[in-house]
Amino acid sequence: xxxxxxxxxxxxxxxxxxxxxxxxxxxxxxxxxxxxxxxxxxxxxxxxxxxxxxxxxxxxxxxxxxxxxxxxxxxxxxxxxxxxxxxxxxxxxxxxxxxxxxxxxxxxxxxxxxxxxxxxxxxxxxxxxxxxxxxxxxxxxxxxxxxxxxxxxxxxxxxxxxxxxxxxxxxxxxxxxxxxxxxxxxxxxxxxxxxxxxxxxxxxxxxxxxxxxxxxxxxxxxxxxxxxxxxxxxxxxxxxxxxxxxxxxxxxxxxxxxxxxxxxxxxxxxxxxxxxxxxxxxxxxxxxxxxxxxxxxxxxxxxxxxxxxxxxxxxxxxxxxxxxxxxxxxxxxxxxxxxxxxxxxxxxxxxxxxxxxxxxxx
Numbered sequence: 001x002x003x004x005x006x007x008x009x010x011x012x013x014x015x016x017x018x019x020x021x022x023x024x025x026x027x028x029x030x031x032x033x034x035x036x037x038x039x040x041x042x043x044x045x046x047x048x049x050x051x052x053x054x055x056x057x058x059x060x061x062x063x064x065x066x067x068x069x070x071x072x073x074x075x076x077x078x079x080x081x082x083x084x085x086x087x088x089x090x091x092x093x094x095x096x097x098x099x100x101x102x103x104x105x106x107x108x109x110x111x112x113x114x115x116x117x118x119x120x121x122x123x124x125x126x127x128x129x130x131x132x133x134x135x136x137x138x139x140x141x142x143x144x145x146x147x148x149x150x151x152x153x154x155x156x157x158x159x160x161x162x163x164x165x166x167x168x169x170x171x172x173x174x175x176x177x178x179x180x181x182x183x184x185x186x187x188x189x190x191x192x193x194x195x196x197x198x199x200x201x202x203x204x205x206x207x208x209x210x211x212x213x214x215x216x217x218x219x220x221x222x223x224x225x226x227x228x229x230x231x232x233x234x235x236x237x238x239x240x241x242x243x244x245x246x247x248x249x250x251x252x253x254x255x256x257x258x259x260x261x262x263x264x265x266x267x268x269x270x271x272x273x274x275x276x277x278x279x280x281x282x283x284x285x286x287x288x289x290x291x292x293x294x295x296x297x298x299x300x301x302x303x304x305x306x307x308x309x310x311x312x313x314x315x316x317x318x319x320x321x322x323x324x325x326x327x328x329x330x331x332x333x334x335x336x337x338x339x340x341x342x343x344x345x346x347x348x349x350x351x352x353x354x355x356x357x358x359x360x361x362x
Contacts, residue, residue, distance in 0.1 A: 007090040011098040013269040018101050025052045026068045029103050046111045046125035047071050052081040077129040093154045099223040102150035112146045116227035167198050174215045177306040182206045191262035210254035214241040218310040222274040234313045243320045244353045260285030278338020280328050290322035296342050300352040319352040330362045
């Protein structure tokens with residue numbers, strides 16, 4: 001019997017696709033990367049249920065032939081097989097970082113492929129009908145924190161399907177925070193390309209500086225961060241971007257750099273990546289001898305900014321500063337090499353404002 005697809009869902013950024021397949025013997029959930037990301041990230045799968053009597057052991061020969069294996073009886077809540085599943089009863093919830101998902105059946109969570117499992121050599125999955133761990137498949141207990149995160153993600157998405165969305169309040173909250181420090185904004189640009197979620201860039205004329213700050217990037221937690229930081233992820237998974245340009249460099253160059261920042265805004269979700277302190281990004285917006293941007297909150301030495309919080313998480317504001325190829329190579333030559341590069345920049349009196357007399361530090 002050819003597999004029947006009971007559910008097919010693509011995450012908001014189009015980077016991952018979730019499919020539920022049912023054969024005459026099994027039901028499985030698969031999360032597949034977009035072809036552009038297939039070399040970087042593997043497909044992940046989770047057993048859902050057996051539809052026929054469970055074997056005593058895994059059929060590894062069937063697995064090698066590409067067939068979805070039955071779960072052995074000792075691990076299975078229904079060793080004699082369970083009823084086939086109905087397409088209309090399924091729903092899928094993508095986690096807010098868009099790198100993992102939960103599968104619901106009759107509004108109950110029955111399987112989870114966590115986002116952080118994407119970055120593991122042996123991805124972990126959870127299934128309600130699994131009663132004993134095997135091959136990185138775990139039982140899905142009712143107190144699993146991922147279930148709470150599932151409903152939180154579902155509630156967030158539901159806000160965007162109603163007549164009133166969170167965007168106006170989010171927009172006002174962030175923009176008002178900036179205006180308390182830098183005065184009324186001068187211009188406002190949408191940078192989301194008409195795609196969800198809405199994001200914007202506000203410009204300010206602050207002293208002798210062209211200033212641009214993003215609004216709305218922090219609405220989503222970034223991929224990777226939960227895997228890298230665990231219990232401390234709340235301090236790193238949300239960000240906004242800023243760039244400050246001395247007016248002597250001209251408004252045309254300032255706008256080019258602002259467009260460069262706008263292009264970075266959705267990068268973590270387009271690339272299934274993340275941005276943080278000391279990260280470098282190649283950019284066509286900078287002028288020679290520079291060729292990249294480094295992001296840093298440590299370079300900022302301006303007036304104190306209000307502490308932004310989104311979704312209960314701290315929001316980091318990373319300021320972009322151009323760097324040369326040699327500086328970028330220095331940063332990439334060692335683990336966390338952006339930190340020592342930023343330290344060198346600070347020691348050379350380079351800060352958050354881009355000036356015309358900036359000298360290379362390596």
